[in-house]
Each structure stands twice: as structure tokens, then as C-alpha cells.
Amino acid sequence: MNKQEILEQLAKAVVEGDKNSARENAQAAVDEGLDPLEAVDRGLSKGMAVVGANFESGESFLPELLMAADSFNAAMEILNPLIEANKQKISKLGTALLATVKGDMHNIGKNIVATVLETNGFEVVDIGIDQSTLNIIEAAQKHKADFIGLSSVMTTTMPYQKEVIETLSEMGLREKFFVLVGGGPVTQKWADEIGADGYGDTAVDAVGVAKKLLEKKG
Amino acid sequence: MKTFKKDYSSFQKGLGRLQTAMNGVPDRVPVFVQMHEFAMKELGMNATEFFANPDLLVGGYLSVLERFGIDVPTVDYDVYNIEAEAIGQTVIYSEHDMPDVDRSDPLIKSRDDLKKIKKPDFASDGRLATVVEINNLFCELVGETPTLNFCAPFSLAANIRGIEQLIMDILIEPDFASELFDRITEELLAPWILYLKEKFPGARSICGNDATSSLPIVNTGILRDWIVPYVQRLREICGPEIYVPNWVGESHLKNPEEMLELKLQACPNFLECQDPDVAELGPAVYKNYAEKKGVPLILGVGAAFLALSAPQEISARVKHYIEVGGQNGRFSLYLCNIGATTPAENIKAAVDAVHKHGAYS
Numbered sequence: 001m002n003k004q005e006i007l008e009q010l011a012k013a014v015v016e017g018d019k020n021s022a023r024e025n026a027q028a029a030v031d032e033g034l035d036p037l038e039a040v041d042r043g044l045s046k047g048m049a050v051v052g053a054n055f056e057s058g059e060s061f062l063p064e065l066l067m068a069a070d071s072f073n074a075a076m077e078i079l080n081p082l083i084e085a086n087k088q089k090i091s092k093l094g095t096a097l098l099a100t101v102k103g104d105m106h107n108i109g110k111n112i113v114a115t116v117l118e119t120n121g122f123e124v125v126d127i128g129i130d131q132s133t134l135n136i137i138e139a140a141q142k143h144k145a146d147f148i149g150l151s152s153v154m155t156t157t158m159p160y161q162k163e164v165i166e167t168l169s170e171m172g173l174r175e176k177f178f179v180l181v182g183g184g185p186v187t188q189k190w191a192d193e194i195g196a197d198g199y200g201d202t203a204v205d206a207v208g209v210a211k212k213l214l215e216k217k218g
Numbered sequence: 219m220k221t222f223k224k225d226y227s228s229f230q231k232g233l234g235r236l237q238t239a240m241n242g243v244p245d246r247v248p249v250f251v252q253m254h255e256f257a258m259k260e261l262g263m264n265a266t267e268f269f270a271n272p273d274l275l276v277g278g279y280l281s282v283l284e285r286f287g288i289d290v291p292t293v294d295y296d297v298y299n300i301e302a303e304a305i306g307q308t309v310i311y312s313e314h315d316m317p318d319v320d321r322s323d324p325l326i327k328s329r330d331d332l333k334k335i336k337k338p339d340f341a342s343d344g345r346l347a348t349v350v351e352i353n354n355l356f357c358e359l360v361g362e363t364p365t366l367n368f369c370a371p372f373s374l375a376a377n378i379r380g381i382e383q384l385i386m387d388i389l390i391e392p393d394f395a396s397e398l399f400d401r402i403t404e405e406l407l408a409p410w411i412l413y414l415k416e417k418f419p420g421a422r423s424i425c426g427n428d429a430t431s432s433l434p435i436v437n438t439g440i441l442r443d444w445i446v447p448y449v450q451r452l453r454e455i456c457g458p459e460i461y462v463p464n465w466v467g468e469s470h471l472k473n474p475e476e477m478l479e480l481k482l483q484a485c486p487n488f489l490e491c492q493d494p495d496v497a498e499l500g501p502a503v504y505k506n507y508a509e510k511k512g513v514p515l516i517l518g519v520g521a522a523f524l525a526l527s528a529p530q531e532i533s534a535r536v537k538h539y540i541e542v543g544g545q546n547g548r549f550s551l552y553l554c555n556i557g558a559t560t561p562a563e564n565i566k567a568a569v570d571a572v573h574k575h576g577a578y579s
């Protein structure tokens with residue numbers, strides 16, 4: 001197989017959620033002396049982008065996304081030691097701290113956002129569900145996050161997104177983090193109203209919005 | 219401690235209306251609702267008091283339903299937690315929110331844990347006895363047996379295993395997943411439902427709650443191969459009054475009927491669908507399908523919509539659903555999961571619109 005074929009096979013393995021093929025092709029990339037970072041960027045990540053787009057358009061569902069992420073990670077297990085040995089670093093676009101806000105136990109959407117951000121080059125710290133405003137802010141500081149991503153799936157818990165933003169302002173920390181909001185009932189209008197930096201209708205949107213904000217920051 | 223009325227037999231009229239609506243043309247479209255969080259706030263109670271106290275959950279709840287002119291009385295509590303808690307899943311209780319399973323600590327972590335899924339002690343495990351007490355109190359106050367509730371196999375599996383893990387089990391370790399579902403269905407749910415039937419011989423409907431079996435969390439393949447069969451198994455063991463109505467997400471599909479068909483396999487006697495799917499596809503899709511299949515239709519106005527819209531928008535949507543869905547009867551309207559922050563005037567607007575536009579002359 002030539003280099004191009006290996007990259008294509010890697011992407012295909014992710015799209016099809018084929019863990020064995022992901023492993024075999026990652027090994028082929030290593031054996032053929034491909035740059036492992038290129039295998040990630042132009043192989044695996046390309047596949048993940050397709051899966052993300054299919055999820056967004058309603059063509060695929062959480063199971064397909066989980067299988068894709070699983071295959072992605074299986075290939076990474078083979079590529080990672082080489083990346084580390086070469087002292088290469090997958091340059092992270094930024095660190096996102098994710099949480100589902102207080103009172104809200106829904107985590108499926110947030111977990112998808114975590115997977116999609118992670119496989120698109122972000123470092124993700126996921127602190128889980130039902131997180132109080134202060135917990136969220138404390139964790140964002142501790143992990144030196146660039147983004148705080150707040151998921152709220154119920155109208156009753158949306159006000160906590162607002163509370164996080166207000167508390168950041170009160171603590172003089174508002175400028176330190178970009179705040180992204182999302183979750184079923186959350187809208188662009190609500191995001192504007194509470195002064196969030198970005199809103200994502202889907203996890204794939206979240207990636208685009210986050211990248212744009214980083215560009216703006218320069 | 220507040221005390222509530224001892225007689226809610228006035229609800230029998232609404233129950234009769236629902237029954238007529240399921241078969242034909244009633245005097246008016248019946249409206250029913252799920253609003254335990256809203257009721258908790260209306261009654262000025264915190265969650266720790268409310269969810270542990272049958273008096274509040276039944277008497278208090280019925281008083282709020284009555285105040286808002288809801289036709290159909292129901293029992294309403296944290297239905298997803300009961301069976302999981304009974305076999306040892308940790309449940310988190312807090313002052314402000316309804317109880318929920320501790321998703322950071324699922325009961326089933328390995329194959330070895332599967333043996334924890336067994337027939338519970340109905341008298342002493344978790345809150346099983348409280349559920350019996352709640353339903354008893356309802357019978358006493360209303361003079362009718364309520365719809366009994368349980369957590370359906372898939373949502374229960376997700377609660378004790380973790381949803382992502384469960385989906386991976388299904389895709390990668392189907393043997394393990396089969397054993398998990400077999401045990402949940404046959405060792406835990408079937409004996410519990412049969413016990414409930416024995417306690418409440420008047421029960422005509424026994425409803426499995428199954429929000430997790432929704433798109434895009436699962437796909438139609440999983441619905442067909444892993445979700446429907448276990449509901450059908452429960453129906454075989456426990457009887458035809460068992461049904462599971464509340465999956466959502468057909469608007470994600472190119473062909474929504476594919477999912478409606480599956481829904482009727484788990485709930486053969488009526489078609490229940492709700493926003494945002496209904497708002498997305500329009501009520502006519504559902505009415506046509508229900509008529510084609512010869513079943514009554516229940517349409518749900520969405521929780522987020524009810525919480526965030528203006529009263530006029532709510533009246534307009536209720537009117538639209540009734541005008542399309544209510545033609546020739548065989549229709550009821552459902553107000554989904556009203557949360558604590560939903561303005562009371564929004565609920566009033568919805569109920570008023572039912573009264574105004576729902577009358578059959």
C-alpha cells in the first residue's frame with residue numbers, strides 16, 4: 001500500500017467503526033515509515049470529520065459515533081508510542097473544560113461533544129454532570145482551560161449557564177475563558193442573551209465555533 | 219405538614235373522557251400531563267420531602283392537577299430509579315432535584331456483577347414498598363387504579379451499566395449484552411410487574427418508561443434488535459397491558475414511519491409522539507399514520523416549548539395539534555414534563571386552549 005492508500009484506509013476504518021482495520025492500518029503506517037502525526041491528521045481525523053458530519057445531518061447516531069471513536073482510539077494506541085518516541089507532540093488547539101450544569105443529569109450530549117472535540121484536536125477535561133458553578137470555575141482555572149463548555153438539556157437548568165457567566169464576571173475572570181453553551185433547549189438567542197461567547201447546536205458545531213474563537217484571539 | 223383532600227373521585231370524569239377518546243369521540247379532547255417538578259415547587263416542598271412522601275406525591279400532586287384543570291389523574295415519581303435502586307444501584311438524593319442514579323458509579327461494571335440482577339425483596343428493597351403505597355393511596359383517593367409504572371429494560375440497563383458502555387456492549391460484546399437484558403427482563407422486571415399485578419388486579423395499563431431508547435442515542439437497528447424484543451418478552455410473560463410508549467426521535471429519520479412502526483410493536487394500542495418531533499414533522503404525519511393503522515393518537519406538547527414560549531404561542535400550538543389530531547376523535551393531548559421554572563400562565567394557556575378548541579359539538 002502506498003502512503004495515500006494507508007491514509008484513506010485509516011479514514012475509512014474510522015467511518016466504518018472498524019477497529020481491526022484501524023489497528024492494521026495504523027501498523028501499516030508505522031511499518032511504511034509514515035509520519036504518525038500525518039496519519040492522525042490526514043487519516044483518522046478526516047474519518048472522524050465525516051462521522052461528525054453524518055451525525056449532524058441525522059444520517060448516523062450515537063452508536064456509529066462511539067464505534068468511530070473506539071476505532072480512532074485503537075489506532076492511536078499504536079501511533080502514540082511512536083509520536084512520543086519522536087518527541088513529537090500533537091499540537092493541541094486548546095483545552096476545553098466540559099460540564100453539565102447543576103441539577104442536570106443528562107450526559108449523552110456532553111459526552112458526544114467531548115468525543116468530537118477530542119478527536120478534532122482539543123484537550124478535553126470533562127468534569128461530569130450536576131456541576132455547581134463554583135466547581136466549574138475552579139476546575140477551569142486548575143486546568144488552565146481556554147474554553148468552558150456548558151451543557152444543559154433542561155429548561156430548568158439553563159439559568160445555571162447564565163450563573164456561570166455572571167459569576168465569572170463577578171470574580172473578574174470573564175476574560176480568561178471562552179464560554180460555549182449547548183444542549184437540547186439552548187438556542188443562539190439564549191446564548192446571546194446571557195453573553196456566552198459561542199453556541200453549538202451540535203457537537204460538530206462546537207468544534208467550528210471553538211476554532212473560530214481561537215482564530216479571533218489570534 | 220399540609221394535609222390534602224381525601225377525595226379526588228371527581229377525576230373519574232376525566233378518566234372516562236380519556237377512555238372514550240381512546241375509542242371514539244368524547245365530549246372534549248382530554249388533556250393529561252407530567253408535572254412532578256412543577257408540583258413540587260407549587261407545593262413549596264423540597265425534593266427530599268417530596269419524593270419520599272406518598273402523601274405529597276399523590277395527594278399533593280392531585281391537588282395541583284385539579285387546580286390546573288387537568289383531566290386525567292396520574293401517579294408521578296422518579297420512575298427511572300426504582301428497580302435500579304432496589305438491586306443496589308446508588309441513587310443520589312438532593313434537596314432541589316428529583317433523585318437520579320449515580321452515573322459515575324454504575325452497578326454493573328463486569329460480567330461478575332450480572333448476578334446482582336435478581337428478584338428483589340418487594341417488602342424491603344429500595345423503595346419498592348413505597349411505590350405500592352403510592353399506588354394504593356391513589357386508588358383510595360380517586361377510586362380507580364392508576365396506570366402502573368416501571369423502568370423499561372433498555373433505560374434500566376443504561377442506568378445500571380452506563381449508556382455508552384451499554385451501546386458498546388451491544389456492538390462489541392453481544393453475548394454479555396444479551397445476558398444483561400435477559401436478566402433484567404426475566405429476573406427483575408417480570409417478577410416485579412407480576413407482583414404489582416397481584417397487588418393491583420384492577421390495573422388496566424402498565425407503562426414502561428424508556429426515554430433512553432430514543433434517537434440519536436440509539437439507531438433503528440438497536441431499537442429493532444435489542445429494545446422491541448425485550449418489551450415483547452415482558453408482554454408475553456406479564457400480559458398485554460404492558461406497553462412502552464415514550465421513545466422520541468423519529469424526526470431524525472428520512473423515513474419516520476420506520477420508527478413509528480417499531481413504536482407500535484412496543485405499544486400496540488395507541489401511538490404516542492411528542493415535540494420536538496411533532497413540531498418538526500407536523501401533526502398530520504401522525505394523524506394519517508394513526509388512522510392508517512387504526513389506533514388512537516396522543517400528541518405531546520414539548521416541555522422546553524411550554525417553558526420558554528409566550529402563552530399565545532402555546533395556545534396556537536395546542537389549537538393546531540387539536541385541529542389536525544382531533545379530527546374524528548381518537549385523540550388526546552399530553553403536556554410533557556412540566557418543569558419547576560415553567561410559568562403557571564403557560565400551563566393555564568395550554569389547558570384553556572384545550573377547553574376552547576377541544577370541544578366536539
Ligand code: B12
Pocket residue numbers: 103104105106107108109110112113148149150151152153154155156180181182183184185199200201202203204205206298315316318321373381429430432433434435466492493494520521522525554555556557
Ligand atoms: C435520554 C433522556 C434522559 C435519560 C438521560 C440519560 C443520560 N445518561 O443522559 C434519563 C432517562 C435518565 C432522563 C432523565 C430525566 N429527564 Co430526560 N430526556 C432524555 C431525552 C429523551 C434525550 C436527551 C439526549 O440525550 N439527547 C441526545 C443528545 C445527543 O442530544 P443533546 O443532549 O441535545 O446534545 C447535542 C446538542 O445539544 C449539543 N450539545 C449538548 N451539550 C452541549 C454543550 C456545548 C458546550 C455545546 C457547544 C453543544 C452541546 O451537542 C450534542 C450532540 O450533537 C430527552 C428528550 C429529547 N427529545 O431530547 C429528555 C429530556 C431532556 N428529559 C427531560 C426530563 C424532564 C427529565 C427528568 C426530569 C425526568 C423525567 N421526568 O423524565 C430526568 C432529569 C434528571 C435530571 N435532573 O437531569 C425533559 C426536559 C424538559 C425540560 N424542562 O427542558 C426532556 C426534553 C424530555 C421531555 N420531552 O420532557 N432523561
